[in-house]
Amino acid sequence: MIAFIIRRLLQSVVVMLIVGLIAFSLFRYVGNPVDNLVGQDTTLEERIALTERLGLNDPFFVQFGRFVLNAVQGDFGMSYRHRRPVENLIAERLPATLELSAVAALMALLIGIPMGVYTGLRRDGVLSKLFMAISLIGVSLPTFLIGILLILLFGVILRWLPTFGRGEVVDIGWWSTGLLTVSGIKALLMPAFTLALFQMTLIMRLVRSEMLEVLRTDYIKFARARGLANRAVNFGHALKNTLVPVITITGLQLGSIIAFAIITESVFQWPGMGLLFIQAISEVDIPVMAAYLCMIAFFFVVINLIVDLLYYAVDPRLRVDVGTRGGHG
Amino acid sequence: MRFRMTLLAAAATTALAFAPGADAKTFRYAFQGDAQSLDPHGLNETFTLGFLGTVYETLTAYDGEMNLVPQLATSWEVTSPTVWRFNLRKGVKFHDGSDFTADDVIFTWKRILTEGSDQKVRGGLISDVRKVDDHTVDVETGTPTPTLARELTNIYIMDKEWSEKNDAVEAASPKTAGRENAYASQNENGTGPFTVVEREPDVKTVFKRFEGHWGNLDTNVTEVIFTPISQDATRVAALISGELDLAYPVPVQDWDRINSAAGAKALAGPEARTIFLGMDQWRDELLYSDVKGKNPFKDKRVRAAFAHAIDLDAIKQKVMRGASTPTGLMLAPQIDGYNKDMNNPYKYDPEMSKKLLAEAGYGDGFSVTLDCPNNRYVNDEKICQAAAGMLAKVGIKVDVFAQPKSKYFAKVSTQNDNDTSMYLLGWTPGSMDVSNVLDNLIVCMNKETNVGQFNYGRYCNPKIDEIAAKVREETDPEKRQAMVDDAFKMLQDDVGYLPLHQQPLSWGVRDGVKVAQRADNVLDLRSVILP
Numbered sequence: 001m002i003a004f005i006i007r008r009l010l011q012s013v014v015v016m017l018i019v020g021l022i023a024f025s026l027f028r029y030v031g032n033p034v035d036n037l038v039g040q041d042t043t044l045e046e047r048i049a050l051t052e053r054l055g056l057n058d059p060f061f062v063q064f065g066r067f068v069l070n071a072v073q074g075d076f077g078m079s080y081r082h083r084r085p086v087e088n089l090i091a092e093r094l095p096a097t098l099e100l101s102a103v104a105a106l107m108a109l110l111i112g113i114p115m116g117v118y119t120g121l122r123r124d125g126v127l128s129k130l131f132m133a134i135s136l137i138g139v140s141l142p143t144f145l146i147g148i149l150l151i152l153l154f155g156v157i158l159r160w161l162p163t164f165g166r167g168e169v170v171d172i173g174w175w176s177t178g179l180l181t182v183s184g185i186k187a188l189l190m191p192a193f194t195l196a197l198f199q200m201t202l203i204m205r206l207v208r209s210e211m212l213e214v215l216r217t218d219y220i221k222f223a224r225a226r227g228l229a230n231r232a233v234n235f236g237h238a239l240k241n242t243l244v245p246v247i248t249i250t251g252l253q254l255g256s257i258i259a260f261a262i263i264t265e266s267v268f269q270w271p272g273m274g275l276l277f278i279q280a281i282s283e284v285d286i287p288v289m290a291a292y293l294c295m296i297a298f299f300f301v302v303i304n305l306i307v308d309l310l311y312y313a314v315d316p317r318l319r320v321d322v323g324t325r326g327g328h329g
Numbered sequence: 330m331r332f333r334m335t336l337l338a339a340a341a342t343t344a345l346a347f348a349p350g351a352d353a354k355t356f357r358y359a360f361q362g363d364a365q366s367l368d369p370h371g372l373n374e375t376f377t378l379g380f381l382g383t384v385y386e387t388l389t390a391y392d393g394e395m396n397l398v399p400q401l402a403t404s405w406e407v408t409s410p411t412v413w414r415f416n417l418r419k420g421v422k423f424h425d426g427s428d429f430t431a432d433d434v435i436f437t438w439k440r441i442l443t444e445g446s447d448q449k450v451r452g453g454l455i456s457d458v459r460k461v462d463d464h465t466v467d468v469e470t471g472t473p474t475p476t477l478a479r480e481l482t483n484i485y486i487m488d489k490e491w492s493e494k495n496d497a498v499e500a501a502s503p504k505t506a507g508r509e510n511a512y513a514s515q516n517e518n519g520t521g522p523f524t525v526v527e528r529e530p531d532v533k534t535v536f537k538r539f540e541g542h543w544g545n546l547d548t549n550v551t552e553v554i555f556t557p558i559s560q561d562a563t564r565v566a567a568l569i570s571g572e573l574d575l576a577y578p579v580p581v582q583d584w585d586r587i588n589s590a591a592g593a594k595a596l597a598g599p600e601a602r603t604i605f606l607g608m609d610q611w612r613d614e615l616l617y618s619d620v621k622g623k624n625p626f627k628d629k630r631v632r633a634a635f636a637h638a639i640d641l642d643a644i645k646q647k648v649m650r651g652a653s654t655p656t657g658l659m660l661a662p663q664i665d666g667y668n669k670d671m672n673n674p675y676k677y678d679p680e681m682s683k684k685l686l687a688e689a690g691y692g693d694g695f696s697v698t699l700d701c702p703n704n705r706y707v708n709d710e711k712i713c714q715a716a717a718g719m720l721a722k723v724g725i726k727v728d729v730f731a732q733p734k735s736k737y738f739a740k741v742s743t744q745n746d747n748d749t750s751m752y753l754l755g756w757t758p759g760s761m762d763v764s765n766v767l768d769n770l771i772v773c774m775n776k777e778t779n780v781g782q783f784n785y786g787r788y789c790n791p792k793i794d795e796i797a798a799k800v801r802e803e804t805d806p807e808k809r810q811a812m813v814d815d816a817f818k819m820l821q822d823d824v825g826y827l828p829l830h831q832q833p834l835s836w837g838v839r840d841g842v843k844v845a846q847r848a849d850n851v852l853d854l855r856s857v858i859l860p
Contacts, residue, residue, distance in 0.1 A: 031735030035742060039373025040769075041450045041759055043779040047744050082530050083366055083501055083514050092529070148562050156570045156590075163567045164359075164558055165533075269558045271532040279362075279531060279559065282704075284735045 116207025251307030393845025666763025694724025
C-alpha cells in the first residue's frame with residue numbers, strides 16, 4: 001500500500017516535468033513580456049537589456065532547466081507583473097479557489113446524486129422529465145453564459161447576490177475564508193453553482209443510468225422478494241453498488257472543477273488561482289503560468305491517487321486481504 | 330506588509346460607519362486591470378500613474394480640462410533657457426507626517442535614474458537639480474526643454490527619509506526587485522489626498538482620506554474601494570446593479586443598456602488618443618503581400634490611394650456609435666501643438682483611389698496583411714475589419730490579422746524588427762505635447778539616439794527630422810507652432826500615415842456622481858463628488 005502511494009507520487013514528478021516542458025515550449029508563442037513591463041517612453045536599448053536580464057534570450061532548454069532547478073528548491077521565481085514571489089501569490093489565491101471548488105463539488109454531489117436516484121426510480125414521473133430537461137441545459141450551455149445569465153438574474157434584476165468578488169473574508173492563519181461571513185457566503189453562491197452545474201448534471205445522468213442497470217439485476221429482485229423495505233433496497237443495495245463509477249468520475253471531475261474554475265473565476269472576478277492565471281496569460285507573466293500549470297498537474301495526480309485509494313474502501317473485491325470474492329454479478 | 334481585514338477590524342469599521350455624526354462617503358469604482366505596483370517610478374503606464382496620482386503628487390499637474398496647474402510647486406519660471414526655478418509649496422506633509430522639502434525633489438530625481446525606474450527617459454532630460462533653499466529648487470536641463478513642466482506631471486515625489494529607512498532608494502524593477510527590497514511596491518508614503526490602507530493586488534485596494542493634506546479639495550469622498558474587474562460584462566453588471574459608483578471602460582455597445590437601466594448612465598467624452606494606420610515604407614519587398622520584388626507603399630500614390638479609400642465617417646457611425654472624432658492630424662485637440670486649421674482629413678474618394686492605384690501600376694489591386702490588436706483600443710479589431718472592407722472596394726485585398734495586444738506588440742514592435750506590412754496603432758503623448766508625437770512616431774527611426782521608436786513603418790523625411798529637433802528646444806510658442814505646422818503639412822503631403830480618429834472615453838457612472846472625465850483617461854479622485 002505504502003509502496004503504491006510512493007510509486008504514484010514519483011510518477012507525479014514525471015508528469016509535472018512533462019507538463020513543465022510542454023508549457024515552456026508554448027511560452028514562446030504567448031507574446032513578449034517586456035512590452036507589458038515598461039511604458040511607452042522606455043527606450044529600445046532598455047527593452048533589449050531587460051529581455052536579456054530576464055533570461056528570455058536564452059535557449060529554451062536553458063530556460064526550462066533553470067526553472068526546474070529553482071523549482072526543486074521551492075523557488076518558482078518572481079512574478080513579472082506583481083514583482084513578488086510566485087509561491088506567495090499562489091498561496092494567497094489558493095484558499096479562494098479551493099473553497100469555491102469544494103463547495104461546487106459538494107453541491108454537485110448533494111444535488112446530483114438524489115436527482116439521479118429519483119429519476120432512476122421514477123423514470124416516467126413529471127419531475128424526472130423536468131430534471132432531465134434541466135440537465136440537458138447544464139450539459140450544453142457554456143459555463144461563461146450560465147455565469148452571465150445568473151449575474152443578470154440574481155445580481156442585476158433581483159439584486160439578491162453580489163455580481164463580483166468574494167465578499168468579506170476572515171483570516172485563519174494563512175488561510176482566508178469567505179465561509180464565515182454572510183457577504184462571503186452570498187458571494188460564493190453564484191460562482192459555486194455555475195461551476196457545479198455541469199458536474200451536477202453529469203453525476204445525475206451517471207447515477208440514473210447506473211441505477212437503471214442495477215435495478216434490473218437479480219439480487220435486487222431477490223431483495224424485494226425477501227420483503228425488504230423499498231428504502232433499504234434502493235439505497236442500501238442499489239445505490240451503494242452504483243457508487244464505484246460515481247467516485248471515479250467525481251474524483252476526476254474534481255480536477256476539472258479546479259481547472260475549469262478559470263472561466264467561472266474570471267466571470268465573477270473571483271480572486272482565485274484561475275483568475276491569477278488568466279491575468280498572467282494576458283500579461284505574459286511566465287513564472288506564474290509555469291507554476292500554475294505544474295501545480296494543476298500535481299493536483300490531478302494526487303486526486304487520481306485518492307480515487308484509487310477510495311476504491312479499496314468502497315469495493316470489497318479490490319481488497320486483497322479479503323479472501324471471499326462474492327458480491328453481485 | 331499586507332493589510333488584511335480581520336473580523337475585529339471589520340466590526341470596528343462597521344461600527345464607525347454607523348456612528349452618529351460620521352458622514353462617511355464611500356466611493357466604489359472598478360477598472361479592467363490593476364495598478365502594477367505602488368512604486369510610483371516602476372511603470373510609466375497611464376492607469377498605474379493615474380491610480381497613484383491620488384496617493385502621490387507631482388510638482389506640476391493637470392486639472393479636469395487638462396490645463397497645466399501647480400501642485401507641489403506653487404510657481405515656476407524659466408530663468409535661463411536651460412534652468413527652471415520651482416518654488417515649492419510650504420506646509421506639505423507626507424502621510425507619515427514628515428515635511429516635504431527641496432531634498433525630496435532632489436532625491437526623487439536621483440531615484441528615477443536608478444536601474445529599476447521606468448522614468449529614466451524623463452530623468453535624463455534633467456542634468457542637475459540644485460537646492461536653493463528648503464522650498465526652492467533650480468532644475469537644469471541638458472538642452473532647452475520647453476516641455477519640462479509637462480514632463481514633470483508624471484514624476485511623483487517620494488520622501489527621502491522614508492525611502493532610505495525602508496531600503497527603497499531604488500525603484501523596483503521586475504528583475505532587480507529581490508525578495509527583500511520591494512517595500513515601496515507594496516507600501517506608500519505620498520503627499521496626496523488619499524492613503525492606501527488595504528491592498529491586495531488584483532483583488533482590492535482601499536483608500537482613506539488623508540486628513541493632513543494641504544489642499545482645499547472639491548471631493549467629499551472619505552473612503553475609496555477599488556476593485557479590478559477584467560470582464561466587460563461583469564463590470565457593466567456590477568455598475569447597473571448598484572454595487573459600483575463608477576466603472577471604466579465600458580463597451581460603447583453597452584451605452585444604451587446602461588442608460589436605460591435605472592440609476593446609471595454612460596459618460597462619454599473625447600480621448601486624447603489618436604488611432605491610425607501605418608504602412609511599411611522601408612523594406613524593398615513587403616513581408617505580407619502578393620507583390621513581389623518591390624514595396625508598393627514606397628510609392629506615394631499607393632499610400633494616397635489607401636487614404637482616399639477609407640471612409641472615416643462610416644467608421645465613426647458604424648463602428649464607433651457616432652462617438653469618435655475623425656481626424657486628419659496625428660494629434661488630438663487636447664495636445665499642445667494642435668492647430669485646427671491643419672486638421673484636414675483626406676477626402677473619401679474611392680474613384681480617385683482607383684485612379685491613383687492604376688497610375689502606380691496596381692490597377693488590379695494587390696493583397697496585404699493588416700496587423701491589429703484586439704484588446705487594446707476601443708473596437709480595434711472592428712476598425713480593421715471596416716477598413717479592410719473599404720479597401721476591398723478599390724481592389725485591395727486586406728487580410729486582417731487580429732491578436733491580443735501582447736502578441737500583437739511582440740510581432741510589430743521595433744524590438745522584433747517591425748515584423749509587419751501594415752498595422753493599426755493608437756497614441757497618446759505622455760507629455761501631452763506635440764514634440765512627443767514627432768519624436769516617437771514621425772521622425773526617422775534611429776536606434777542610437779532613441780527616436781522614432783514607434784515609427785513601425787519607418788516613414789522617413791529628413792526635413793521633418795530637422796524641424797523636430799528644433800521643436801524639441803524652441804521656447805517661443807508662436808515660432809514653435811509654425812514649425813509644427815510645417816512638419817504636419819509635409820507629413821500629410823507625403824501620406825506618411827493614415828490617421829483615423831480620436832477614440833471616445835467610455836465610462837459608466839451611478840446617477841448623481843460628479844467626476845471630471847480627463848482626456849487622458851485618468852480618473853482623478855480629487856474631482857469625485859458623491860450625492
